[in-house]
Amino acid sequence: MGFWKSLFxxxxxxxxxxEQASSANTLTEVSNQDRGAQITFSTDRDIDLYxxxxxxxxxxxxxxxxxxxxxxxQHSFLVVTMWEQQGSRRRLVGFSRATSDHAFNATIWDVxxxxxxxxxxxxxxxxxxxxKKLRSEDISNVxxxxxxxxxxxxxxLGFMPDPEGIKGMFWYPD
Numbered sequence: 001m002g003f004w005k006s007l008f009x010x011x012x013x014x015x016x017x018x019e020q021a022s023s024a025n026t027l028t029e030v031s032n033q034d035r036g037a038q039i040t041f042s043t044d045r046d047i048d049l050y051x052x053x054x055x056x057x058x059x060x061x062x063x064x065x066x067x068x069x070x071x072x073x074q075h076s077f078l079v080v081t082m083w084e085q086q087g088s089r090r091r092l093v094g095f096s097r098a099t100s101d102h103a104f105n106a107t108i109w110d111v112x113x114x115x116x117x118x119x120x121x122x123x124x125x126x127x128x129x130x131x132k133k134l135r136s137e138d139i140s141n142v143x144x145x146x147x148x149x150x151x152x153x154x155x156x157l158g159f160m161p162d163p164e165g166i167k168g169m170f171w172y173p174d
Contacts (some may be wrong), residue, residue, distance in 0.1 A: 022111070039085075039122060042081050043080055045079050048166075055114055058114050058115055058122050076099055077106060078100070080097070080129050081094060093116070093122075094103055095111065096109075096126055098142075100139055104141055105141045
């Protein structure tokens with residue numbers, strides 16, 4: 001629970017100094033020495049939607065209409081992206097977003113990390129940035145929906161099934 005405790009206490013002790021916030025839109029920089037690149041995190045929503053589609057394709061997600069993806073991003077409470085910067089070349093390698101009631105609750109959606117960057121701790125760092133930003137907005141109830149193959153990833157970050165055993169319910173059109 002150290003992950004959550006540090007976020008609720010507002011402490012950044014578990015983050016290396018280079019991973020602490022540096023400006024409004026660029027959240028962090030992390031070296032990626034093996035590729036000779038810098039990894040940066042941003043809350044800027046100005047994203048090339050075709051580049052996002054390529055990222056989602058790389059992990060095997062089903063394609064969604066670009067106009068709906070644009071609308072989802074516009075109506076999200078928070079968007080955090082992860083970029084590989086190598087010289088003048090910038091490449092989207094991670095994406096996440098959250099919706100919220102702007103007071104108590106937020107739900108995390110669409111967390112995606114390019115397969116070349118999975119297993120390196122960058123997904124965890126992306127989630128830390130997203131949750132830290134939600135906590136800075138005084139959001140205390142953070143939920144998400146996880147595919148079965150990533151449940152352990154989120155469990156390791158402190159997410160748990162509803163402690164009261166409430167099961168989510170869904171309505172879909174016929």
